[in-house]
Amino acid sequence: MSENTLSSRIALVTGGSRGLGRSAALWLARGGADVLFTYHSNETAAEELIAQIGLLGHKAVAFKLDVGDSRSFDTFAETVRHTLEMHWGRSRFDFLVNNAGIGIHATLADTTEAQFDELVNIHFKGPYFLTQKLLPLIEDGGRILNVSTGLTRFASPGYSAYASMKG
Secondary structure (H helix, E strand, C coil): CCCCCCCCCEEEECCCCCHHHHHHHHHHHHCCCEEEEEECCCHHHHHHHHHHHHHCCCCEEEEECCCCCHHHHHHHHHHHHHHHHHHHCCCCEEEEEECCCCCCCCCCCCCCHHHHHHHHHHHHHHHHHHHHHHHHHEEEEEEEEECCCHHHCCCCCCCHHHHHHHC
């Protein structure tokens, strides 16, 4: 991507403090975008990413969010709206990257209902209803990207439940 292709754009990346989400946030910033991102528990990693994006000359704001808890989405959407207005003087962002996820390694026989429910909430229900709550905040012509996994194309022992959520 050429420098500043995404100039004046704002992206929101869930699960942005590590792994693919972190890489996506940095890629977007290198392309010229400012970045909002969520993290689940590692505030230190979130602060480090904010600093890295700042060194690239762009703004970043981190929000603590459990994507598996859809009851928090109304408050989260309002916090995002307020943050956009305070930091950018606008009420909408351009790109939503639904990336947050967890991995549970357990055979089909050993996967508990609680583990399965957690996977459903984080990988399927969460992104669906979070996107629903954030739709009014996404610019007309904005983009939504749902991150999947290569494990949906082939079966690996211990990942049957995980792979079924990401397909």
